[in-house]
Amino acid sequence: MAMHVAAVLDRPETWRSRRIKVEYGKFTARVELDRDNWMESGQHEDRKLSDDFRQAADRCMHAGIDRLWLDGETRSFSWGSGDHYVTLFVPVRHADEAVRALRTAETRGDMRLLDRLADKLAPPYDQWLTPGERKLQLGVDFRCPPARLVKLLRAEASRRKMRANARQVEDGVWVRPEPTATAKLLRQAFPDQYIDDPLPVPVQSSKIFRPPIDRRERSRSRTAVPVRPLSFDMAAPPACPCGYTRSHIGFSHDQWHAHWSIGVALPESLSPRTGIVVVTPQASSAWCRVAWESSQVARRQGHYDAGTWPTDRGTDVVNDEDPCAYLALAEGRAVGYLAVSHADRHGWLEWDTDGRVELIDHTIRPRVNIIHVVQVWRRRGLARRLVESMAADSGVALGDVSWSTPFSSTGGPLARSLSANGVWVS
Numbered sequence: 001m002a003m004h005v006a007a008v009l010d011r012p013e014t015w016r017s018r019r020i021k022v023e024y025g026k027f028t029a030r031v032e033l034d035r036d037n038w039m040e041s042g043q044h045e046d047r048k049l050s051d052d053f054r055q056a057a058d059r060c061m062h063a064g065i066d067r068l069w070l071d072g073e074t075r076s077f078s079w080g081s082g083d084h085y086v087t088l089f090v091p092v093r094h095a096d097e098a099v100r101a102l103r104t105a106e107t108r109g110d111m112r113l114l115d116r117l118a119d120k121l122a123p124p125y126d127q128w129l130t131p132g133e134r135k136l137q138l139g140v141d142f143r144c145p146p147a148r149l150v151k152l153l154r155a156e157a158s159r160r161k162m163r164a165n166a167r168q169v170e171d172g173v174w175v176r177p178e179p180t181a182t183a184k185l186l187r188q189a190f191p192d193q194y195i196d197d198p199l200p201v202p203v204q205s206s207k208i209f210r211p212p213i214d215r216r217e218r219s220r221s222r223t224a225v226p227v228r229p230l231s232f233d234m235a236a237p238p239a240c241p242c243g244y245t246r247s248h249i250g251f252s253h254d255q256w257h258a259h260w261s262i263g264v265a266l267p268e269s270l271s272p273r274t275g276i277v278v279v280t281p282q283a284s285s286a287w288c289r290v291a292w293e294s295s296q297v298a299r300r301q302g303h304y305d306a307g308t309w310p311t312d313r314g315t316d317v318v319n320d321e322d323p324c325a326y327l328a329l330a331e332g333r334a335v336g337y338l339a340v341s342h343a344d345r346h347g348w349l350e351w352d353t354d355g356r357v358e359l360i361d362h363t364i365r366p367r368v369n370i371i372h373v374v375q376v377w378r379r380r381g382l383a384r385r386l387v388e389s390m391a392a393d394s395g396v397a398l399g400d401v402s403w404s405t406p407f408s409s410t411g412g413p414l415a416r417s418l419s420a421n422g423v424w425v426s
C-alpha cells in the first residue's frame, strides 16, 4: 500500500523533520504523525507528547476504528504507543481532516480539531444505549454485518455497566439497553451515591414491536431430549452453610450468600480497595453501609443477638460506646470484619481453667467484640492480621488486647493462637 507524505512540520526539510504520512486503503486511511527521527535528534524530555495530546489522539483513534467497523471495514488495526508515533484510522474521506488535526495538535498544542473529528466519527452510542427499545437499521445506522454490531454494542454497553439485550435480525439489530443487575443492585443499595446520575427514562413507544425470535433459532429445541424432573422438595432444601433464613430482612439469599462467602462489594467510589481500613460511625454513609452489612453477616454467623455496628448510614453523634470497625479489603470487597470498642473491666483468663474470672482489672483496653472472615478467605491468617493491626493501631501489645466472651467456636482458638498462656476477657 502506498504511503504519502502529506505534511512536513519542520523546515528546512531534513531527515530529522516531523512528518505526517497517510496510507490509503480501500475504506481506511491510516494517518500517522512520525516524530521518530525528531525525537532522537533532540532532548527527549522536551519532546515528550503532552497528556492532552495523547488523550485526544487516543479518543479520536478509537472513535475512528469503531466508525470503520460499523461501516463494514474488516481489516484489523495496529499501532504503536509511546511518544514517537501518533496514529489515527479514519474513513478515507476524513483523511485530510485528520492530517490537519494532527498538525495543529502537534505544532500549536491545539486539540480542538482532534476533538471535533472524534465527535464526528464516534458512533452515537449515547443514543443507542439509552434505556428503551429500538431498532438500528442496516444501511442507515450501520453497514457492517448485524452480528458485528451486536458484538460492538455488547462491548460498549459493558463499559457503561449496561446490558445491551441486542439481537440481530436480517435487516438490523434490536436493542433494549438496561443497567446490569449489579448496577441496579448498587443503585438500590447506595441511592445517595447516584443522586447526580439518575437513570435515563426509558423510551416508551407503543409502535415499537420487537419481532419474536426467528423459528430457525428455535428449531433445535424440537429435537432436544427433554430434561427429566426428579421429585425433590425445594420447599425444604438442605440448609445453606451461610445460615440464610427468611428472617434476613432486606437481603435476598443471593446477596446474603455473596456477603458471607466472598464479602461485601465496595461501591466503585470508595478507596482504598485493598488492605485494612478503620471505619468509625462518623465515616461516610457508603463506608458505614459496608461496615453494617459486614457486621450483619458476622453477627448471624456467630449467633449473636445484637449487631455490633450501630448504623447503616453513619452518624455525626460521637458515642463512646460505639465500636469502630477494622475492615480487611481485597479485590474491591470487604472480606474481614473486626469490631472493637473500649472496655475498662477485665479479668485474666488462663487457658484450660473453668473459664470463670473476676473482672478486677480497670485498664482501658481495646476489646474484640466480634471478628469474622468471609468463607473464601478463611485459613489464610487474615483474622490474625486484623487483630495484630488493630493492636498496633491502638498502641497496645497483642497480649494486652481484651476479648469479649463467651468465645465463638473460631474466636477461642484464634485468641489462643495469639496469646499462648491466657487472655484478658471482659
Ligand SMILES: [Zn+2]
Pocket: 240, 241, 242, 243, 244, 253, 256, 257
Ligand atoms: Zn447461602
